[in-house]
Amino acid sequence: MSTVLIRGGTLITDRHTYGADIFVEDERIHDIAPHIPPETADRVIDAAGMLVMPGGIDVHTHLDMPFGGTTSSDDFETGTRAAAFGGTTTIVDFAIQAKGTKMRDALDTWWKKAEGKACIDYGLHMIVTDLGTSGLEDMDDMVSEGVASFKLFMAYPNVLMVDDATIFKALGQTAKNGALVCMHAENGGVIDTIVQRALAEGKTAPVYHALTRPTRAEAEAVHRSIALAEMAGAPVYIVHLSSEDALNQVREARDRGLPAFAETCPQYLLLSIEELERPDFEGAKYVFTPPLREKRNLPKLWDGLRHDHLQVVSTDHCPFCFADQKHLGKDDFTKIPNGGPGIENRLQLIHHHGVNAGKISLNRFVELVSATPARLFGMYPRKGALEVGSDADIVVWDPNALHTISAASHHMRVDYSMFEGFEVRGNARQVLSRGEVIVEDGRFHGRAGRGNYLRRQARGGAWN
Numbered sequence: 256m257s258t259v260l261i262r263g264g265t266l267i268t269d270r271h272t273y274g275a276d277i278f279v280e281d282e283r284i285h286d287i288a289p290h291i292p293p294e295t296a297d298r299v300i301d302a303a304g305m306l307v308m309p310g311g312i313d314v315h316t317h318l319d320m321p322f323g324g325t326t327s328s329d330d331f332e333t334g335t336r337a338a339a340f341g342g343t344t345t346i347v348d349f350a351i352q353a354k355g356t357k358m359r360d361a362l363d364t365w366w367k368k369a370e371g372k373a374c375i376d377y378g379l380h381m382i383v384t385d386l387g388t389s390g391l392e393d394m395d396d397m398v399s400e401g402v403a404s405f406k407l408f409m410a411y412p413n414v415l416m417v418d419d420a421t422i423f424k425a426l427g428q429t430a431k432n433g434a435l436v437c438m439h440a441e442n443g444g445v446i447d448t449i450v451q452r453a454l455a456e457g458k459t460a461p462v463y464h465a466l467t468r469p470t471r472a473e474a475e476a477v478h479r480s481i482a483l484a485e486m487a488g489a490p491v492y493i494v495h496l497s498s499e500d501a502l503n504q505v506r507e508a509r510d511r512g513l514p515a516f517a518e519t520c521p522q523y524l525l526l527s528i529e530e531l532e533r534p535d536f537e538g539a540k541y542v543f544t545p546p547l548r549e550k551r552n553l554p555k556l557w558d559g560l561r562h563d564h565l566q567v568v569s570t571d572h573c574p575f576c577f578a579d580q581k582h583l584g585k586d587d588f589t590k591i592p593n594g595g596p597g598i599e600n601r602l603q604l605i606h607h608h609g610v611n612a613g614k615i616s617l618n619r620f621v622e623l624v625s626a627t628p629a630r631l632f633g634m635y636p637r638k639g640a641l642e643v644g645s646d647a648d649i650v651v652w653d654p655n656a657l658h659t660i661s662a663a664s665h666h667m668r669v670d671y672s673m674f675e676g677f678e679v680r681g682n683a684r685q686v687l688s689r690g691e692v693i694v695e696d697g698r699f700h701g702r703a704g705r706g707n708y709l710r711r712q713a714r715g716g717a718w719n
Protein backbone atom coordinates (compact mmCIF):
# COMPACT_ATOMS: atom_id res chain seq x y z
CA MET A 256 0.00 0.00 0.00
CA SER A 257 1.42 3.34 -0.99
CA THR A 258 1.54 6.28 1.39
CA VAL A 259 0.40 9.83 0.73
CA LEU A 260 1.35 13.05 2.47
CA ILE A 261 -0.94 16.07 2.15
CA ARG A 262 1.31 18.94 3.01
CA GLY A 263 0.85 22.56 4.01
CA GLY A 264 -2.94 22.82 3.79
CA THR A 265 -5.50 24.29 6.12
CA LEU A 266 -7.56 21.54 7.72
CA ILE A 267 -11.27 22.25 8.06
CA THR A 268 -13.48 20.02 10.16
CA ASP A 269 -16.89 20.73 11.64
CA ARG A 270 -15.21 22.03 14.80
CA HIS A 271 -11.71 23.21 13.93
CA THR A 272 -9.60 25.14 11.44
CA TYR A 273 -5.83 24.67 11.64
CA GLY A 274 -2.72 24.18 9.59
CA ALA A 275 -1.31 20.65 9.57
CA ASP A 276 -0.01 17.86 7.37
CA ILE A 277 -1.87 14.58 6.96
CA PHE A 278 -0.09 11.28 6.47
CA VAL A 279 -2.14 8.51 4.88
CA GLU A 280 -1.27 4.83 5.09
CA ASP A 281 -3.30 1.65 4.59
CA GLU A 282 -6.41 3.54 3.50
CA ARG A 283 -6.53 5.49 6.76
CA ILE A 284 -5.30 8.70 8.27
CA HIS A 285 -2.15 7.60 10.05
CA ASP A 286 -0.87 10.89 11.40
CA ILE A 287 -1.81 14.56 11.62
CA ALA A 288 1.00 16.89 12.66
CA PRO A 289 2.39 20.38 11.96
CA HIS A 290 5.33 19.22 9.84
CA ILE A 291 5.70 15.68 8.59
CA PRO A 292 8.94 15.07 6.62
CA PRO A 293 8.03 14.67 2.93
CA GLU A 294 10.61 11.94 2.27
CA THR A 295 8.52 9.53 4.37
CA ALA A 296 5.76 9.33 1.75
CA ASP A 297 5.53 7.76 -1.69
CA ARG A 298 3.43 10.65 -2.90
CA VAL A 299 3.32 14.24 -1.67
CA ILE A 300 0.40 16.53 -2.40
CA ASP A 301 1.27 20.17 -1.98
CA ALA A 302 -1.81 21.70 -0.39
CA ALA A 303 -0.43 25.20 0.24
CA GLY A 304 -3.29 27.66 -0.10
CA MET A 305 -5.79 24.79 -0.14
CA LEU A 306 -8.47 23.69 2.28
CA VAL A 307 -8.28 20.06 3.38
CA MET A 308 -11.65 18.62 4.40
CA PRO A 309 -13.25 15.26 5.08
CA GLY A 310 -14.88 13.98 1.88
CA GLY A 311 -18.48 14.93 1.25
CA ILE A 312 -21.23 12.54 2.31
CA ASP A 313 -24.47 12.54 0.35
CA VAL A 314 -27.08 10.57 2.29
CA HIS A 315 -29.83 10.93 -0.30
CA THR A 316 -29.21 9.53 -3.77
CA HIS A 317 -31.19 7.33 -6.16
CA LEU A 318 -28.88 5.54 -8.58
CA ASP A 319 -30.27 2.97 -10.99
CA MET A 320 -33.71 3.42 -9.48
CA PRO A 321 -36.90 2.29 -11.19
CA PHE A 322 -39.58 4.99 -11.24
CA GLY A 323 -42.71 5.41 -13.34
CA GLY A 324 -41.75 2.89 -16.01
CA THR A 325 -38.19 4.10 -16.43
CA THR A 326 -34.93 4.08 -14.45
CA SER A 327 -32.80 6.94 -13.12
CA SER A 328 -30.11 7.57 -15.71
CA ASP A 329 -27.03 7.32 -13.48
CA ASP A 330 -26.04 3.87 -12.28
CA PHE A 331 -23.64 3.18 -9.42
CA GLU A 332 -20.65 3.69 -11.70
CA THR A 333 -21.54 6.94 -13.43
CA GLY A 334 -23.24 8.37 -10.35
CA THR A 335 -20.45 7.70 -7.88
CA ARG A 336 -17.82 8.85 -10.36
CA ALA A 337 -19.68 12.14 -10.81
CA ALA A 338 -20.00 12.42 -7.03
CA ALA A 339 -16.24 12.05 -6.68
CA PHE A 340 -15.57 14.83 -9.17
CA GLY A 341 -17.49 17.15 -6.88
CA GLY A 342 -15.72 16.05 -3.69
CA THR A 343 -18.26 13.54 -2.42
CA THR A 344 -16.61 10.33 -1.24
CA THR A 345 -19.54 8.52 0.37
CA ILE A 346 -23.17 8.13 -0.57
CA VAL A 347 -26.12 6.44 1.07
CA ASP A 348 -28.58 5.26 -1.56
CA PHE A 349 -32.01 3.68 -1.15
CA ALA A 350 -32.98 0.05 -1.64
CA ILE A 351 -36.73 -0.37 -2.13
CA GLN A 352 -38.65 -3.23 -0.55
CA ALA A 353 -41.24 -4.49 -3.03
CA LYS A 354 -44.61 -5.10 -1.41
CA GLY A 355 -45.08 -8.67 -0.28
CA THR A 356 -41.35 -9.42 -0.22
CA LYS A 357 -38.57 -9.48 2.33
CA MET A 358 -36.33 -6.48 2.75
CA ARG A 359 -33.39 -8.83 2.27
CA ASP A 360 -34.47 -9.40 -1.34
CA ALA A 361 -34.25 -5.66 -1.96
CA LEU A 362 -30.88 -5.48 -0.22
CA ASP A 363 -29.56 -8.24 -2.48
CA THR A 364 -30.92 -6.46 -5.54
CA TRP A 365 -29.23 -3.18 -4.61
CA TRP A 366 -25.95 -4.84 -3.67
CA LYS A 367 -25.95 -6.33 -7.18
CA LYS A 368 -26.61 -2.92 -8.71
CA ALA A 369 -23.57 -1.52 -6.87
CA GLU A 370 -21.22 -4.49 -7.21
CA GLY A 371 -18.39 -3.94 -9.63
CA LYS A 372 -19.61 -0.41 -10.23
CA ALA A 373 -19.35 1.83 -7.18
CA CYS A 374 -16.28 4.08 -7.35
CA ILE A 375 -16.66 5.34 -3.76
CA ASP A 376 -17.97 3.76 -0.58
CA TYR A 377 -21.71 3.48 -0.27
CA GLY A 378 -24.32 2.61 2.31
CA LEU A 379 -27.96 1.76 1.81
CA HIS A 380 -31.15 2.86 3.50
CA MET A 381 -34.17 0.54 3.17
CA ILE A 382 -37.45 1.95 1.89
CA VAL A 383 -40.21 0.17 3.78
CA THR A 384 -43.38 -0.39 1.78
CA ASP A 385 -44.90 -3.30 3.66
CA LEU A 386 -44.64 -4.51 7.23
CA GLY A 387 -47.58 -6.89 6.88
CA THR A 388 -45.79 -9.67 5.06
CA SER A 389 -42.35 -9.77 6.54
CA GLY A 390 -42.92 -8.22 9.93
CA LEU A 391 -40.85 -6.02 12.11
CA GLU A 392 -38.07 -8.58 12.58
CA ASP A 393 -37.18 -7.83 8.98
CA MET A 394 -36.05 -4.40 10.15
CA ASP A 395 -33.76 -5.93 12.78
CA ASP A 396 -32.33 -8.19 10.09
CA MET A 397 -31.47 -5.11 8.04
CA VAL A 398 -29.80 -3.41 10.99
CA SER A 399 -27.60 -6.48 11.41
CA GLU A 400 -26.51 -5.95 7.77
CA GLY A 401 -25.51 -2.37 8.40
CA VAL A 402 -28.71 -0.86 7.06
CA ALA A 403 -29.08 1.48 10.02
CA SER A 404 -31.84 3.63 8.55
CA PHE A 405 -35.24 3.21 6.92
CA LYS A 406 -37.33 5.48 4.78
CA LEU A 407 -41.10 5.62 4.73
CA PHE A 408 -43.34 7.59 2.42
CA MET A 409 -46.39 9.64 3.32
CA ALA A 410 -46.79 10.44 -0.40
CA TYR A 411 -47.29 8.44 -3.62
CA PRO A 412 -50.50 6.52 -2.72
CA ASN A 413 -50.68 2.96 -4.09
CA VAL A 414 -46.97 3.01 -4.89
CA LEU A 415 -44.80 3.81 -1.90
CA MET A 416 -47.17 5.42 0.60
CA VAL A 417 -47.75 3.68 3.92
CA ASP A 418 -50.35 4.49 6.55
CA ASP A 419 -49.76 6.06 9.94
CA ALA A 420 -49.99 2.71 11.73
CA THR A 421 -47.14 1.33 9.63
CA ILE A 422 -45.04 4.42 10.25
CA PHE A 423 -45.75 4.24 13.97
CA LYS A 424 -44.85 0.54 14.11
CA ALA A 425 -41.62 1.12 12.22
CA LEU A 426 -40.67 4.00 14.51
CA GLY A 427 -41.44 1.79 17.51
CA GLN A 428 -39.11 -0.88 16.16
CA THR A 429 -36.28 1.62 15.75
CA ALA A 430 -36.81 2.65 19.36
CA LYS A 431 -35.60 -0.91 20.09
CA ASN A 432 -33.00 -1.51 17.40
CA GLY A 433 -31.50 1.99 17.22
CA ALA A 434 -32.01 2.62 13.50
CA LEU A 435 -33.13 6.02 12.20
CA VAL A 436 -36.41 6.53 10.33
CA CYS A 437 -36.33 8.95 7.40
CA MET A 438 -39.64 10.39 6.31
CA HIS A 439 -40.81 11.62 2.93
CA ALA A 440 -43.28 14.03 4.46
CA GLU A 441 -46.09 15.13 2.17
CA ASN A 442 -49.78 14.37 2.58
CA GLY A 443 -50.16 12.01 -0.39
CA GLY A 444 -53.93 11.52 -0.17
CA VAL A 445 -54.68 15.21 -0.25
CA ILE A 446 -52.13 15.89 -2.99
CA ASP A 447 -53.55 13.10 -5.14
CA THR A 448 -57.02 14.61 -4.82
CA ILE A 449 -55.76 18.03 -5.87
CA VAL A 450 -53.83 16.43 -8.75
CA GLN A 451 -56.92 14.59 -10.06
CA ARG A 452 -58.91 17.82 -9.93
CA ALA A 453 -56.20 19.65 -11.91
CA LEU A 454 -56.07 16.95 -14.58
CA ALA A 455 -59.87 17.01 -14.88
CA GLU A 456 -59.59 20.74 -15.55
CA GLY A 457 -57.09 20.09 -18.33
CA LYS A 458 -54.12 21.41 -16.39
CA THR A 459 -51.36 19.18 -17.69
CA ALA A 460 -48.23 21.40 -17.94
CA PRO A 461 -45.17 20.80 -15.73
CA VAL A 462 -45.90 23.78 -13.49
CA TYR A 463 -49.00 22.00 -12.17
CA HIS A 464 -46.69 19.51 -10.51
CA ALA A 465 -45.74 22.34 -8.14
CA LEU A 466 -49.14 23.99 -7.95
CA THR A 467 -50.82 20.75 -6.83
CA ARG A 468 -48.45 20.19 -3.91
CA PRO A 469 -49.07 22.96 -1.36
CA THR A 470 -46.54 23.68 1.36
CA ARG A 471 -49.26 22.92 3.92
CA ALA A 472 -49.32 19.33 2.65
CA GLU A 473 -45.62 19.15 3.46
CA ALA A 474 -45.89 20.95 6.79
CA GLU A 475 -48.80 18.77 7.91
CA ALA A 476 -46.86 15.60 7.15
CA VAL A 477 -43.72 16.90 8.84
CA HIS A 478 -45.77 17.71 11.91
CA ARG A 479 -47.42 14.29 11.84
CA SER A 480 -44.08 12.49 11.37
CA ILE A 481 -42.66 14.20 14.40
CA ALA A 482 -45.76 13.52 16.49
CA LEU A 483 -45.64 9.82 15.55
CA ALA A 484 -41.94 9.67 16.43
CA GLU A 485 -42.56 11.40 19.74
CA MET A 486 -45.26 8.87 20.63
CA ALA A 487 -43.00 6.00 19.58
CA GLY A 488 -40.06 7.34 21.56
CA ALA A 489 -37.74 7.50 18.55
CA PRO A 490 -35.87 10.18 16.63
CA VAL A 491 -36.95 11.06 13.11
CA TYR A 492 -35.22 12.57 10.09
CA ILE A 493 -37.19 14.53 7.50
CA VAL A 494 -35.77 14.19 3.99
CA HIS A 495 -35.64 16.97 1.38
CA LEU A 496 -37.41 19.66 3.36
CA SER A 497 -38.43 22.38 0.91
CA SER A 498 -40.47 25.14 2.54
CA GLU A 499 -40.62 27.61 5.40
CA ASP A 500 -43.96 26.14 6.39
CA ALA A 501 -42.40 22.70 6.92
CA LEU A 502 -39.28 24.17 8.51
CA ASN A 503 -41.39 25.84 11.19
CA GLN A 504 -42.62 22.42 12.27
CA VAL A 505 -39.08 21.10 12.69
CA ARG A 506 -37.93 24.19 14.54
CA GLU A 507 -40.86 24.03 16.93
CA ALA A 508 -40.17 20.37 17.69
CA ARG A 509 -36.45 20.98 18.24
CA ASP A 510 -37.24 23.93 20.49
CA ARG A 511 -39.21 21.46 22.59
CA GLY A 512 -36.11 19.28 22.76
CA LEU A 513 -37.33 16.51 20.47
CA PRO A 514 -34.78 14.55 18.41
CA ALA A 515 -36.18 15.77 15.08
CA PHE A 516 -33.72 16.32 12.23
CA ALA A 517 -34.07 17.51 8.67
CA GLU A 518 -32.12 17.90 5.47
CA THR A 519 -32.62 20.20 2.55
CA CYS A 520 -31.04 20.16 -0.91
CA PRO A 521 -29.29 22.72 -3.15
CA GLN A 522 -32.29 22.96 -5.47
CA TYR A 523 -34.54 24.19 -2.65
CA LEU A 524 -31.90 26.69 -1.55
CA LEU A 525 -31.18 28.10 -4.99
CA LEU A 526 -34.12 27.55 -7.34
CA SER A 527 -37.80 28.47 -7.22
CA ILE A 528 -41.13 27.62 -8.82
CA GLU A 529 -40.57 29.91 -11.84
CA GLU A 530 -38.25 27.23 -13.28
CA LEU A 531 -41.28 25.02 -13.91
CA GLU A 532 -42.78 27.65 -16.21
CA ARG A 533 -39.94 27.45 -18.71
CA PRO A 534 -41.20 27.15 -22.30
CA ASP A 535 -40.85 24.13 -24.58
CA PHE A 536 -41.58 21.70 -21.77
CA GLU A 537 -38.24 22.59 -20.16
CA GLY A 538 -40.08 23.06 -16.87
CA ALA A 539 -40.06 19.25 -16.70
CA LYS A 540 -36.35 19.41 -15.90
CA TYR A 541 -37.38 20.81 -12.52
CA VAL A 542 -40.09 18.28 -11.72
CA PHE A 543 -39.19 16.48 -8.50
CA THR A 544 -40.86 16.05 -5.15
CA PRO A 545 -41.41 18.10 -3.05
CA PRO A 546 -41.55 20.71 -5.78
CA LEU A 547 -39.68 23.99 -6.06
CA ARG A 548 -41.37 26.67 -3.97
CA GLU A 549 -41.98 30.41 -4.06
CA LYS A 550 -38.78 32.46 -3.81
CA ARG A 551 -39.55 33.77 -0.33
CA ASN A 552 -38.78 30.30 1.09
CA LEU A 553 -35.14 30.35 0.01
CA PRO A 554 -33.72 32.77 2.61
CA LYS A 555 -35.72 30.94 5.30
CA LEU A 556 -34.03 27.66 4.42
CA TRP A 557 -30.60 29.32 4.53
CA ASP A 558 -31.53 30.70 7.96
CA GLY A 559 -32.51 27.19 8.95
CA LEU A 560 -29.07 25.91 7.98
CA ARG A 561 -27.38 28.68 9.89
CA HIS A 562 -29.36 28.16 13.07
CA ASP A 563 -29.31 24.37 13.00
CA HIS A 564 -33.02 23.97 12.41
CA LEU A 565 -31.76 22.05 9.38
CA GLN A 566 -28.77 19.77 9.92
CA VAL A 567 -27.83 18.27 6.55
CA VAL A 568 -27.57 19.18 2.88
CA SER A 569 -28.04 16.20 0.58
CA THR A 570 -28.98 16.15 -3.11
CA ASP A 571 -31.87 13.71 -3.68
CA HIS A 572 -29.94 13.00 -6.89
CA CYS A 573 -32.38 11.17 -9.16
CA PRO A 574 -31.58 12.04 -12.77
CA PHE A 575 -33.81 11.45 -15.77
CA CYS A 576 -32.80 12.57 -19.24
CA PHE A 577 -34.84 15.39 -20.67
CA ALA A 578 -34.96 14.04 -24.23
CA ASP A 579 -36.31 10.56 -23.69
CA GLN A 580 -37.37 10.29 -20.05
CA LYS A 581 -38.86 13.60 -18.92
CA HIS A 582 -40.85 13.61 -22.18
CA LEU A 583 -42.91 10.66 -20.95
CA GLY A 584 -45.00 13.38 -19.30
CA LYS A 585 -45.33 15.68 -22.29
CA ASP A 586 -49.11 15.62 -22.16
CA ASP A 587 -49.56 14.94 -18.46
CA PHE A 588 -47.34 16.28 -15.69
CA THR A 589 -48.10 13.27 -13.49
CA LYS A 590 -46.20 11.08 -15.96
CA ILE A 591 -43.00 13.14 -15.80
CA PRO A 592 -40.44 11.02 -13.90
CA ASN A 593 -39.86 12.78 -10.59
CA GLY A 594 -36.26 13.69 -9.96
CA GLY A 595 -33.32 15.86 -10.86
CA PRO A 596 -29.53 15.55 -11.06
CA GLY A 597 -27.21 17.10 -8.46
CA ILE A 598 -24.78 14.58 -6.97
CA GLU A 599 -21.77 16.32 -8.55
CA ASN A 600 -22.47 19.93 -7.61
CA ARG A 601 -23.50 19.91 -3.94
CA LEU A 602 -20.21 21.02 -2.41
CA GLN A 603 -19.55 23.60 -5.13
CA LEU A 604 -22.99 25.17 -4.71
CA ILE A 605 -23.11 25.20 -0.92
CA HIS A 606 -19.53 26.44 -0.66
CA HIS A 607 -20.16 29.25 -3.12
CA HIS A 608 -23.66 30.33 -2.13
CA GLY A 609 -23.19 29.56 1.55
CA VAL A 610 -19.57 30.20 2.52
CA ASN A 611 -18.53 32.74 -0.13
CA ALA A 612 -21.80 34.60 0.35
CA GLY A 613 -21.15 34.86 4.07
CA LYS A 614 -24.19 32.81 5.08
CA ILE A 615 -22.34 29.95 6.77
CA SER A 616 -18.79 29.34 8.01
CA LEU A 617 -16.41 26.80 6.50
CA ASN A 618 -16.83 24.66 9.61
CA ARG A 619 -20.60 24.74 9.30
CA PHE A 620 -20.18 23.83 5.62
CA VAL A 621 -18.22 20.71 6.56
CA GLU A 622 -20.75 19.94 9.26
CA LEU A 623 -23.68 20.12 6.81
CA VAL A 624 -22.15 18.18 3.92
CA SER A 625 -20.03 15.64 5.79
CA ALA A 626 -19.78 15.45 9.58
CA THR A 627 -23.45 15.51 10.56
CA PRO A 628 -24.56 13.06 7.87
CA ALA A 629 -21.78 10.75 9.10
CA ARG A 630 -22.91 11.12 12.69
CA LEU A 631 -26.65 10.74 12.12
CA PHE A 632 -26.25 7.75 9.84
CA GLY A 633 -23.78 5.73 11.88
CA MET A 634 -20.52 6.34 9.99
CA TYR A 635 -18.67 8.73 12.32
CA PRO A 636 -15.71 9.05 12.88
CA ARG A 637 -14.78 6.52 10.22
CA LYS A 638 -16.26 9.00 7.74
CA GLY A 639 -16.87 12.74 8.09
CA ALA A 640 -13.79 13.37 10.22
CA LEU A 641 -10.10 14.16 9.86
CA GLU A 642 -8.79 12.06 12.71
CA VAL A 643 -6.08 9.48 13.12
CA GLY A 644 -7.77 6.17 12.30
CA SER A 645 -10.49 7.69 10.10
CA ASP A 646 -10.79 6.46 6.52
CA ALA A 647 -8.64 8.70 4.34
CA ASP A 648 -11.61 10.15 2.46
CA ILE A 649 -10.21 13.61 1.95
CA VAL A 650 -10.89 16.53 -0.34
CA VAL A 651 -8.18 19.01 -1.18
CA TRP A 652 -10.35 21.99 -1.97
CA ASP A 653 -9.18 24.97 -3.97
CA PRO A 654 -11.25 27.84 -2.57
CA ASN A 655 -10.38 30.06 -5.52
CA ALA A 656 -10.95 27.70 -8.43
CA LEU A 657 -13.54 29.11 -10.80
CA HIS A 658 -15.98 26.71 -12.32
CA THR A 659 -19.07 27.04 -14.50
CA ILE A 660 -21.61 24.29 -14.02
CA SER A 661 -22.90 22.87 -17.29
CA ALA A 662 -24.28 19.70 -18.81
CA ALA A 663 -21.58 20.10 -21.45
CA SER A 664 -18.84 19.42 -18.90
CA HIS A 665 -20.43 17.58 -15.98
CA HIS A 666 -19.91 13.87 -15.38
CA MET A 667 -23.43 12.84 -14.50
CA ARG A 668 -25.10 10.69 -17.18
CA VAL A 669 -27.90 13.12 -17.91
CA ASP A 670 -28.46 15.60 -20.71
CA TYR A 671 -29.12 18.73 -18.67
CA SER A 672 -28.10 20.52 -15.51
CA MET A 673 -30.50 22.14 -13.07
CA PHE A 674 -27.77 24.68 -12.44
CA GLU A 675 -26.73 25.33 -16.04
CA GLY A 676 -24.48 28.37 -16.25
CA PHE A 677 -24.08 28.78 -12.49
CA GLU A 678 -20.62 30.13 -11.78
CA VAL A 679 -18.96 29.04 -8.57
CA ARG A 680 -15.68 29.83 -6.86
CA GLY A 681 -14.26 26.81 -5.05
CA ASN A 682 -13.88 23.26 -6.31
CA ALA A 683 -12.25 19.94 -5.48
CA ARG A 684 -8.66 19.68 -6.71
CA GLN A 685 -7.75 16.26 -5.35
CA VAL A 686 -10.20 13.73 -3.99
CA LEU A 687 -8.97 10.77 -1.97
CA SER A 688 -11.11 7.76 -1.23
CA ARG A 689 -9.55 5.49 1.39
CA GLY A 690 -6.18 6.98 0.61
CA GLU A 691 -6.36 6.59 -3.15
CA VAL A 692 -6.34 9.75 -5.27
CA ILE A 693 -9.38 9.12 -7.44
CA VAL A 694 -9.82 12.62 -8.83
CA GLU A 695 -7.08 15.08 -9.59
CA ASP A 696 -7.25 18.33 -11.58
CA GLY A 697 -10.47 17.30 -13.30
CA ARG A 698 -9.35 13.78 -14.19
CA PHE A 699 -10.68 10.52 -12.82
CA HIS A 700 -8.07 8.06 -11.57
CA GLY A 701 -10.30 5.63 -9.70
CA ARG A 702 -12.04 2.59 -11.07
CA ALA A 703 -15.46 1.05 -11.05
CA GLY A 704 -15.95 -1.48 -8.28
CA ARG A 705 -13.39 -0.08 -5.85
CA GLY A 706 -16.13 1.35 -3.61
CA ASN A 707 -17.09 -0.78 -0.62
CA TYR A 708 -20.45 -1.37 0.97
CA LEU A 709 -20.54 0.42 4.32
CA ARG A 710 -21.97 -1.39 7.31
CA ARG A 711 -23.37 1.45 9.34
CA GLN A 712 -23.88 1.45 13.10
CA ALA A 713 -27.26 1.74 14.76
CA ARG A 714 -27.68 4.28 17.58
CA GLY A 715 -25.86 6.96 15.63
CA GLY A 716 -25.93 10.65 16.42
CA ALA A 717 -29.70 10.98 16.35
CA TRP A 718 -29.82 8.99 19.56
CA ASN A 719 -27.72 11.20 21.80
Ligand SMILES: [Zn+2]
Nearest residue numbers: 315317571573
Ligand atom coordinates in the same frame (compact mmCIF):
# COMPACT_ATOMS: atom_id res chain seq x y z
ZN1 LIG B 1 -35.44 10.90 -2.74
